[in-house]
Amino acid sequence: MEPFSFASSSALNLAVNVKINSLDGYQKPIPFSVLLKDPELRHRGSNLSPNSELYVTAQLWADSKPLTVPVQTAYKTFKTGRRWNEWLTLPINYSVLPLSAQLAITVWDLSPTGGEGSHFHAIPFGGTTIPLFDKDNTLQRGKQGCRVHRHKAADGLSTTKTPFVIHPRRNRKDAGPGVDGMDERVRELERLEGLLKKLEMEEIPQNPWLDQLVFRKYAQLEQSVLKERPRRVHRVTGQLKDGRNNAEDGSGGSDEGEDEEKFYLHIEFPRFDHPIVFTDQEYPPPPISSFKLPGGASAEVRLRPPPEVSFGPGINIDAAGYGDSDAGPLIRIYDPEVGLRNNPAEIKHNALIRGDRSAVMARDAKPNNKERDDLKASSGY
Structure with missing residues (x-):
């Protein structure tokens, strides 16, 4: 049996840190009919420019209750892409974190007219919630790709509606080849993300020539998944139609949220020499x-x-x-x-x-x- 070295979370007296790297995704142009019904969308920052000034807030939650106050990134202008590359320090240590601790991250957009869920002139561009401990009760390490739920702020609840991972739906008989191919590409993208994470953590051997091919394949697959036009299935007709046209003519699809724009927020947790396993805080008995x-x-x-x-x-x-x-x-x-x-x-x-x-x-x-x-x-x- 190979030796396994680890450290306990109760002995880690360091502040919780998270790095906000970048936001990747493809935003569809708003149809002219939607702008006629809601002209306030013309003044929203993300609709004016694909590289508008967004900022990110992060807050720790546990058992549907906030543990800390939210912290946010500094103001930054973007030229070619939304990349912050900024470390955020939360006012709490790893040693006092409960097992149910999770990080609620919200990307905020700017709008002079406000809107649903707005905070002054900031409205939620999207949110995601990621737990700090995985299913093996081990602290998350390294880079993470979090799915951003559009127009929703991260709730941080135990039964969150903004999870950082959305597993592909099972193939249905009436879905057609388009949906099946889309799910296969999403599964392949998640598999490559797991392998790249292991490569960064040096859990698998490196091969420079082969790694470059994998990086190139991963970038192409990610761009195709993000720019794929969402499609949904109609139970009445049984045919595939464009999700944008469905929104215009008012004919809803079989499932809500299938035509949501795909955005991924790339974050990074600190890397430690050994895995950090969750341990409860033990208190000495009173005399x-x-x-x-x-x-x-x-x-x-x-x-x-x-x-x-x-x-x-x-x-x-x-x-x-x-x-x-x-x-x-x-x-x-x-x-x-x-x-x-x-x-x-x-x-x-x-x-x-x-x-x-x-x-x-x-x-x-x-x-x-x-x-x-x-x-x-x-x-x-």
């Missing part, structure tokens, strides 16, 4: 002398002598402490009421035993009807 009697009584406490314990064969009682490898599977249990008061379970048990015995004696002492008749006959009544 027995700090126990207060009910009612504030300051009576003198008389400690009972420790009970006599006979150890079985093979148990090393001279070990330095409990839990030693030579001492056997012993567990130390702390009881704050030891030596201060009687055990209520023992008192109740003794009372029940005494009551049971006294009831049996009283029942045996009382004569029944036959014995009562015999006593009357013998006494002459």
Whole structure:
């Protein structure tokens, strides 16, 4: 068995950091009919320029409750693409993080007229929620590609509606070859992302010549998936139609959200030399002398002598402490009421035993009807 080295999260007294790298995606042009119905969309920053000034906020949540205040990226103008390359430090350490901690990241757009979910002149461009610990209770490391849900702010709830990964739907018989091919490309893209992450973490050997071919293939596949025009299936006609035309003529598809624009936010977590495994925070037990009697009584406490314990064969009682490898599977249990008061379970048990015995004696002492008749006959009544 190969040795495995890891560290515990409770011993990591470092602030939580996340790097916001870039935002990739293809935004469809808004149809003229939609602009006529909602002219405020003309003034939204992302609709004016594909490289508009967006900013990102990150906030930690756990059990559907916020753990920290949100932190945001600095103002930055973009020329060719939305790339921040900025580290954000959250005001909390890894040592106090619960297992359910997750990072809610929201990309904010600017609009002078506001809108649904707006905060002053900022409206959500999209949001994503990523847990800090994976399914193996190990801290996330390295680069992550998060799916951005358009026009939604990251909720950070336990049952989040903005997950960072959306698994492809299963193939349906009436979906046609277009949807099947799209799902296959998404699966292949996710598989390549996992391999590239392992390559960055040096978990698989590097081959410069072959790696360049994989990088080129990954870039082409990503561009084709992002720029693929969304398509949806109609249950009435059974034909594939353009999602944009469906939005214009008002004919809804079979599933909502299939025609959503695909945007991915690339972030990066710190890399550590060893995997960080989640561990609960252990607190030392309070001393027995700090126990207060009910009612504030300051009576003198008389400690009972420790009970006599006979150890079985093979148990090393001279070990330095409990839990030693030579001492056997012993567990130390702390009881704050030891030596201060009687055990209520023992008192109740003794009372029940005494009551049971006294009831049996009283029942045996009382004569029944036959014995009562015999006593009357013998006494002459």
